[in-house]
Amino acid sequence: MTFTQARTLAAQTRADFPILDQEIHGKPLIYLDNAASSQKPLAVLDALQYYYTHDHANVHRGVHTLSSRATDAYEGARDKVAAFVNAASRQEIVYTRNATEAINLVAYAWGNANLKSGDEVILSVMEHHSNLIPWQLLAQRTGAVLKFVQLSETQGFDLEHYKSLLSDRTKLVAIVHVSNTLGCINPVEEIVRLAHQQGARVLIDACQSVPHMPVDVQAIDCDWLVASGHKMCAPTGIGFLYGKLDLLRSMPPFLGGGEMIADVFLDHATYADLPHKFEAGTPAIAEAVGLGAAIDYLNSLGMENIHAYEQELTTHLVQQLQQIPEVRLYGPQGSDRAGLASFTTGAVHPHDLSTILDQAGIAIRAGHHCTQPLHRIVKAQSTARASVYFYNTQAEIDAFIVALREAIEFFGGIFA
């Protein structure tokens, strides 16, 4: 795809995102904080509006028409999620609040029942806190030991180090697909294959990959995969856990309550079949419907197209950043990376930079991006991060670069 076509993709979608058509401090908004959360297209907002104005009732229990419609919409969205990540069965998709809840579900339901003292869990040093803290808590409960894959020389996943950590003590590997800080795309298929050779289970944190590229759980062959809806055009409050059917069947429930039961007596209960066993309580129905609408929207654009376009944007972003002498870019320096760039500048602290760019209408993230251990390793107290989605344009990246240069000059000039 060329930039001519690419502009067409951004131009094609721009009107679908009315939030982007506004001024911040008198400047056109340039939203480059997509790795934190994406904006929502009208198709998703309309789906929420339609659901609440036509179909809402509680799911799975009513005999009446609205309950039936709500259930159809809620379960129909599950079919869309299953197809989107190529799950073998719709029963393999469990709705959660977000990826964090999905990871906690696995850590409690599977982890408590399957890990014991001395068992090893392999993570990487680049994990988001959401794929670190649940395993720390699990290790505290069970006596399991956490092992960490270090960074490669190019600040990616060190496959050789990973191989050296794998052993018959390894029971679980939990790794991020695309780092939210480094932007590296990790070799998940190889990671899974090697782990399975040792009989270990693998969870993939796909929060930064599912919104941006085709992801096929059967091709990856992971045991679980988690993602959050709000980073992929869907509302907040909805995410999902994919798990292999037999594995999910073998896991005890996570949260108890309504919706997840079959027969209930005062002293015991039997549980609903998958996926409802893991969906206690009235779920986020409208949000699930919104997730389904988001997937329809993404499919209408084509995940291959989105990925190709974002790769072009990313290449441009990285090249432009590398031309600023004060900028230090983290993660792989080539174009083999996802559409986000974390960096520091010599003179300007990321927080100050974010304030200055905000005055120019530009939204970026500043801080530790929920990867504090990684920031310690790359010796950055915090970083600034610009991240793109398919509705961003090359012109927006250029405007960001101009503003970034001005910010550096503003701070640097004072001290010259």
Added chain:
Amino acid sequence: MALDNLRDLYQQVILERYKKPRNRGKANPIDRYQKGHNPSCGDTIELTVQLNALGDRIEDVKFEGEGCAIALASADLMADALRGKTTAEALEMVQRFQSMMRGEAEFPQELRKLNVMQGVAQFPVRIKCANLSWHTLKAALESSEAAQPAAVSNE
């Protein structure tokens, strides 16, 4: 770019203090030690305070740590302003600074240098940065130990 707004926030004094702080380091001896932390951004500050023999007057304040221009300039200006103040006066200053960040107060003539931080009140998300050192000072003065392991969180 709208640099005019930014000059209210990043006044010359603030940028100078950020670049060339006068009170970086450790007090000697250290009578109060307190680490402060802003979990949302990762900024940290370590304050060390030297008190007089009676323990009721501040002889010296020094800071170390990492943070943005607002956080570090605020710490540096604070350290200057505290020298010679009683601990009771210092705690009053903490309150006044926090009120100033809400746009509700400013410092009198003899402490007017602290008023350069007033511009931060117009940038609500940055108030935490300016408050970090003051928040940490309060914890330091309210503790009775020279070594306090736990960091206070500026949340």
